[in-house]
Amino acid sequence: MAPRRRRDGRRLITLTSDVGSAYTAQMKGALIAGGVDPSRVVDLAHDLPAHGVGEAAFLLRAMARTFPPESVHVAVVDPGVGGRRSAVVIATRAGPWLVGPDNGILMPLAHELGLRAAYRIDRIPGAARPRVGTTFDGRDLFAPAAAWLATGGHPPDLGPRTVPMAYDLPRPTRGTAEARGAVVHIDRFGNLITNIPSSWVGGTSHGVTIRVGRSRSRRVAWVTSYESLGRGTLGALGSSFGLVELAVGEGRAADRFGAGVGASVAVSWPRRPRPRGEKANSARPRKRP
Numbered sequence: 001m002a003p004r005r006r007r008d009g010r011r012l013i014t015l016t017s018d019v020g021s022a023y024t025a026q027m028k029g030a031l032i033a034g035g036v037d038p039s040r041v042v043d044l045a046h047d048l049p050a051h052g053v054g055e056a057a058f059l060l061r062a063m064a065r066t067f068p069p070e071s072v073h074v075a076v077v078d079p080g081v082g083g084r085r086s087a088v089v090i091a092t093r094a095g096p097w098l099v100g101p102d103n104g105i106l107m108p109l110a111h112e113l114g115l116r117a118a119y120r121i122d123r124i125p126g127a128a129r130p131r132v133g134t135t136f137d138g139r140d141l142f143a144p145a146a147a148w149l150a151t152g153g154h155p156p157d158l159g160p161r162t163v164p165m166a167y168d169l170p171r172p173t174r175g176t177a178e179a180r181g182a183v184v185h186i187d188r189f190g191n192l193i194t195n196i197p198s199s200w201v202g203g204t205s206h207g208v209t210i211r212v213g214r215s216r217s218r219r220v221a222w223v224t225s226y227e228s229l230g231r232g233t234l235g236a237l238g239s240s241f242g243l244v245e246l247a248v249g250e251g252r253a254a255d256r257f258g259a260g261v262g263a264s265v266a267v268s269w270p271r272r273p274r275p276r277g278e279k280a281n282s283a284r285p286r287k288r289p
Helices: 020-033 053-064 107-113 137-150 253-257
Strands: 012-017 041-045 071-076 087-092 097-101 115-120 178-186 192-197 208-212 218-223 234-238 243-248 264-268
Touching (some): 012 020, 012 053, 012 137, 020 041, 041 053, 053 071, 053 107, 053 178, 071 137, 087 137, 097 107, 097 137, 192 253, 243 253, 243 264
Parallel strands (some): 218 234
Antiparallel strands (some): 087 097, 087 115, 178 192, 234 243
16 A cells, blocks of 8 residues: 655645756656646756756756755756666755756755755655656656655655765865866856856956866956956856856857866966055064063
8 A cells, every 4th residue: 555645735846857848748747647736846957968967966956955945856867767877865954855866966956955865766656657668767757756755755655765876066176366176067158157156256357367178378357247248258257156157248158168067177366465564474473572
């Protein structure tokens, strides 16, 4: 007998994938068949680069972190579908449940929300339809599991506890007037989003020096809007993610650099001048009398 559940309809479901609109419609059909109100389903993105688990993990964390505790986040970027990778649901301390392949895509968000426990999806109580083939777990496994959870089920109902695959996004490093990181996302406009916090960038009135991959270093303007760049001009600014972004006014920085996700990025900026009257040796310890 299937575990009893309370159909309160309180949990939202978000969908993130690389599968495009036609396959997404089938996932939504599986959610509706599982008793989910269509108005409780939110599309985050379905045009992510195919097989780009790392970029999807970054975007999922950035997009889903502000949703309410009563949410189920489903992520399907799954190059190992049908293979040895497991399917998991992760319970978090903040409240949301995360559903998807155990390939790392869920882990940055899980750590952000506080990973409490993970369960392997071995069964879906009362599933409306059997699994068809082995190539579309988004429709046949993850959506039904999310429907079960959103309509009153609980993660332990789906399978035994497990230890999810360890995965973390690359971390930037910071010096006195420089930082090193990587491109973590390229948006549809060709802007390069790095993992370097824009708050790190210091005195910017004279611009910043950037280097992407093996390209030459370039001094560019640090601006607050794309308009400030001017058409065809390369520059840098703080993105809506709170990270350093490289952009070309009405153009594509990705094409300008020939860079992709994972490319190394170095940014340096002018050192801030010492406050007037501060001496260079002021930090030295005083001699004892």
